[in-house]
Amino acid sequence: MNITKADVLSMTVPTPFAVGPVNCFLIKGDVLTLVDTGPRTPEAQRELNEQLKNHGYAFEDIEQVVLTHHHPDHIGLVGGMMERGVCVLGHWKNDRWLQMSDSFLKENDTFMTSIYREAGVADQYFNHARDAREYLAFTDRAKCDIHLSEGDAVPGCSEWTVMETPGHAQSHISLWHKETGTMIAGDHLIKKISSNPLLEPPYVKGTERPKPLIQQRDSYRKTLDAHLQYVYTGHGEPILNPDDLIKERLRKQEERSDKVALLLRKQPLTAFEVCKELFPGVYKKQMGLTLSETIGHLDYLESENVIVKKKDKEQTYYRYKL
Ligand SMILES: [Zn+2]
Numbered sequence: 001m002n003i004t005k006a007d008v009l010s011m012t013v014p015t016p017f018a019v020g021p022v023n024c025f026l027i028k029g030d031v032l033t034l035v036d037t038g039p040r041t042p043e044a045q046r047e048l049n050e051q052l053k054n055h056g057y058a059f060e061d062i063e064q065v066v067l068t069h070h071h072p073d074h075i076g077l078v079g080g081m082m083e084r085g086v087c088v089l090g091h092w093k094n095d096r097w098l099q100m101s102d103s104f105l106k107e108n109d110t111f112m113t114s115i116y117r118e119a120g121v122a123d124q125y126f127n128h129a130r131d132a133r134e135y136l137a138f139t140d141r142a143k144c145d146i147h148l149s150e151g152d153a154v155p156g157c158s159e160w161t162v163m164e165t166p167g168h169a170q171s172h173i174s175l176w177h178k179e180t181g182t183m184i185a186g187d188h189l190i191k192k193i194s195s196n197p198l199l200e201p202p203y204v205k206g207t208e209r210p211k212p213l214i215q216q217r218d219s220y221r222k223t224l225d226a227h228l229q230y231v232y233t234g235h236g237e238p239i240l241n242p243d244d245l246i247k248e249r250l251r252k253q254e255e256r257s258d259k260v261a262l263l264l265r266k267q268p269l270t271a272f273e274v275c276k277e278l279f280p281g282v283y284k285k286q287m288g289l290t291l292s293e294t295i296g297h298l299d300y301l302e303s304e305n306v307i308v309k310k311k312d313k314e315q316t317y318y319r320y321k322l
Contacts (some may be wrong), residue, residue, distance in 0.1 A: 006199055008184070008232060011051035016138065019193075019235055021029040022073045024048065025184055026055060026062075027175075031156025034065045034086075035175065035184050036234065037166065039076035039138040048077070062086055066154060068186025069169035070097035072138040074234065079140025085226035089154070091164065093171035093203065094146040100141055108132065111201035111209070113290075119295065119317040120270030122208040127285040160184075165223065168195040168214025170203070174223070181229035189217060189242065190233045196289050197296040199275050213296025215305055220246050253300070260297045261306050261320065268310075271295050 009026040017037065024033040036202035038044035049059050069076050075098070082088055112128040146155065154160040160175045166186040175184040188193045193206045197212030224246050231239040239245055256278070264278055265271060275283050275294040283290040298318050301307045311316050 008182070008234065009055045010238075011048060011055070013044040013047040013051070015039045016041060017073055017117065018061065019073065022233070023234055023236075024233065026052070026057070026231055027154075027160065027184075028158050029154070029157030029160070032057070032061055033157050034062045034081075036068055036186065037065060037076040037077035037081065039073045040079070040140055041076070043076060046081075060082075060084070061136075063073070064089060064156060064237070066090065066148070067094055067171075068143070068174065068184070068234065069172040069186070070094040071169060072135055074186065075142070076107075076139040079142040080176075081309065082142045082145075084121070085239070086141060087145045089146045089148050090144045091149060091171045091173050092144065093166075094144055096203075097171065098144065099137060100139075105132070107205070108201055112164070112199070113196070115168075115199060115295070116287075117293060117314050118271075118316045119275070120272040121287065121291065122272070125284070128288055131288055133218045140157075151154075163222065163226070165219040166195045166210070167212050167219045168226065169198060170200050170210055170212075172182050172219075176226055176228075181227060182232070183223070183228050183230075184232045185223075185234070187234040187237075189231055189239060189245065189249075190235050191239050191245065192236050194252065199292045199295060200291070205300045210221055211296070211299040211303070212292065213300050215248060217300070220250055234299050242262040257297045257300050257304075260294075261301055263320055264301075264320040271298055272319055274298065274318070 007028050011024045012021045015022050022038055024038055027033040038048055052059055064087040065081055067077060078088055080254055109129045116126055148162045150164045151185045152162040160177050163176045165172045165174045165176045168187045172188055174188050197216045200208045200210060224243055226241040231303050263274060271294050275290050279290040279295055304322060307318050308321050
C-alpha cells in the first residue's frame, strides 16, 4: 500500500509571507478532509480552488478541515469554510488565536512587551504589536468544532492519528499514518529550513510561559520514536529520510546553544545582547523570530544547568554557571 500516492493529495498556495508558498493536503478518507487552508488572500483562494479542480474536486466538496497550527498561512481561509458548514478540527490551543478577542490580543501584546523589556531590547525594535496586527490580518475569526489531542484518531480518517508536536506553535499537531510511516507535519518539520520555536503567552494567566525550544526538542524526539518513512511538510518538498533530518535539527540546536554558552562564559548578557551576536543583521528586521529563538536557547541552557539568570531592575541577565 502506498499511502503517499493513494490517499494524500498535495496542493501549494501562495502566501504574502517571507516563508513563501504553503502546502495544503487533501486526505481522501470517509470524509474528504483538507489539512490547512492557506492565508486569507484572493490569490490563495483562487489557487486552492484551481488545484482542487486539478485533483477532480470543487471547494464545496471539502467536508472538514484539520488545522496543524494557528499561524495565518495555515488557517487564513478557515473562517469562510466554517460559514459554509465545513467542520473545523484542531487542538484546543488554536482557539484563542482563532477567536482573536480584543482581550487576548491585548494580553498577547502585554506579554510580548514584558518579554522585550526583560530581554533588554532597544526601544526602536518594539514592533511586535504592529507585526502581530499585520500578520493576523491574513486570517478570519473562527472556532474549532472538534478538538483533537494526542492519540486521537482523526474522525472520518481513522487510520490517521494525532501527535501533539508543540514548539513552533503551542497549538501544533501532526497527523501520523502509522501503518505506512507517513506524517503530515505542518511546520513541525520542514526540509530546507529549521522552523523557529516561538514564544507565546501562557494559557493560564500568571503561570510560567511555555519554553518552546525545549518543547520542540521533545517533539523532535517523539517524532524519531515513530520511525517515519515519509513526511509531508507545511512548506517545500516532502522529506524522504526524516530521522536523519530530525537528528540534524537536534544537533544544530545543540551547536547553537554551545555558541551561546561560550558567549556567556566571557560575560553576563541580556537576551537581546545574545540575540545580536547570534543573528547579526537579521535581528533588526526579524526581532520577534530571532528573540524567540535566542530565548529558546537560554531556556535550554538554563534547564541543562549550564547558565543561571538574574534580574537586575527590569532586565534579566544570563550568566555562565561555574
Ligand atoms: Zn507556522
